Amino acid sequence: MANQEFHQTDEQANHAARSVTQSLQDAGYRALNPSVGFPQEMDRFPSERIWVVAHKTVAVAAGLGVMGLHRNVIHPKFGSFVLLVTVLVDAEVSEYGQALNYNPCIDCKLCVAACPVGAIAKDGSFDALACTTHNYREFMSGFTDWAQTVADSEDAADYRSRVSDSESASMWQSLSSPPGYKSGYCLAVCPAGEDVLGPYLDDRKSFMDTVLRPLQDKKETLYVLPDSHAQEYARRRFPHKPVKEVTGGWHPPARRSASTDRETRTS
Numbered sequence: 001m002a003n004q005e006f007h008q009t010d011e012q013a014n015h016a017a018r019s020v021t022q023s024l025q026d027a028g029y030r031a032l033n034p035s036v037g038f039p040q041e042m043d044r045f046p047s048e049r050i051w052v053v054a055h056k057t058v059a060v061a062a063g064l065g066v067m068g069l070h071r072n073v074i075h076p077k078f079g080s081f082v083l084l085v086t087v088l089v090d091a092e093v094s095e096y097g098q099a100l101n102y103n104p105c106i107d108c109k110l111c112v113a114a115c116p117v118g119a120i121a122k123d124g125s126f127d128a129l130a131c132t133t134h135n136y137r138e139f140m141s142g143f144t145d146w147a148q149t150v151a152d153s154e155d156a157a158d159y160r161s162r163v164s165d166s167e168s169a170s171m172w173q174s175l176s177s178p179p180g181y182k183s184g185y186c187l188a189v190c191p192a193g194e195d196v197l198g199p200y201l202d203d204r205k206s207f208m209d210t211v212l213r214p215l216q217d218k219k220e221t222l223y224v225l226p227d228s229h230a231q232e233y234a235r236r237r238f239p240h241k242p243v244k245e246v247t248g249g250w251h252p253p254a255r256r257s258a259s260t261d262r263e264t265r266t267s
């Protein structure tokens with residue numbers, strides 16, 4: 001359900017930016033709108049940045065919000081529940097936005113507690129590789145790893161011993177409709193922002209029980225790089241969630257034994 005909402009908002013933001021761009025072009029200005037998210041410049045993958053504009057830094061400079069502990073821009077009213085897009089225009093604008101002089105992040109650290117692979121640390125450092133490996137399991141990096149698993153499998157039985165039916169079905173779903181994020185829990189739990197803060201301030205325990213706990217309790221496979229902090233963290237903090245070692249598809253894989261991709265569970 002979260003993916004459905006995410007992708008529809010993505011489309012709305014793309015449409016809004018496109019119509020602004022068209023109006024600017026009609027008025028005689030050169031303008032363009034790089035996508036909200038995907039498509040990106042995959043010919044640069046994986047060695048260079050594949051996104052054209054970093055929307056977060058533009059949004060912060062324009063005063064739309066400030067990056068919180070979870071590194072996403074928090075809007076003072078809508079909180080973390082905003083997606084961003086940028087319109088580039090080759091002209092002087094009549095008025096510039098001003099960066100906010102306060103941060104709507106309330107430092108509750110719920111995002112730290114919610115992330116299943118420990119990507120967000122209490123001091124604000126962010127393990128982007130841990131996030132990408134899990135959350136982007138069905139995007140370019142995880143897909144590459146999955147394709148390698150198909151290539152490495154000796155036959156259907158071998159493939160099925162490495163990839164569950166649910167994982168195969170989920171990969172199909174991501175290929176046939178917009179790809180599904182595996183997490184995004186850091187955003188889901190964030191109570192910052194005028195419109196969102198009420199229930200958290202009214203009753204923190206109830207907020208934790210109804211918003212944070214179900215995500216922590218959810219039984220789901222977590223994807224991690226071998227010997228990573230994410231692997232150690234996931235096994236220790238979420239022993240009920242199966243943890244699966246993957247390559248992330250970043251590097252040519254060493255030839256692996258059939259057991260390498262199997263789920264490893266802690267007792």
Ligand code: B12
Pocket residue numbers: 006035036037051052053054055056057067068069070071072073074080081082083084085124125128131132135136181182183184185186187
């Ligand atoms: C690459 C990318 C990712 C990568 C991140 C890799 C990386 N290090 O950038 C991964 C795969 C991890 C990712 C995940 C997600 N992403 Co993303 N992603 C992007 C993308 C394409 C570029 C991000 C970018 O600009 N990176 C470069 C710099 C700017 O980012 P940074 O490393 O986080 O921050 C640096 C500085 O900004 C500085 N800094 C400045 N101020 C502050 C303040 C604090 C407190 C800190 C800690 C740092 C900091 O510190 C860093 C220096 O190293 C944008 C789309 C776009 N074209 O902009 C979407 C985007 C950032 N993603 C977005 C979203 C929603 C997500 C997910 C929730 C997806 C999901 N549904 O699960 C998760 C959230 C994970 C998280 N906690 O950040 C939204 C964020 C919306 C918002 N409210 O801000 C964007 C803007 C897409 C959009 N158009 O709306 N994403």
Ligand code: SF4
Pocket residue numbers: 068069070071104105106107108109110111112186189190191192
């Ligand atoms: S969940 Fe709490 S600590 Fe994390 S970004 Fe939101 S307000 Fe800040």
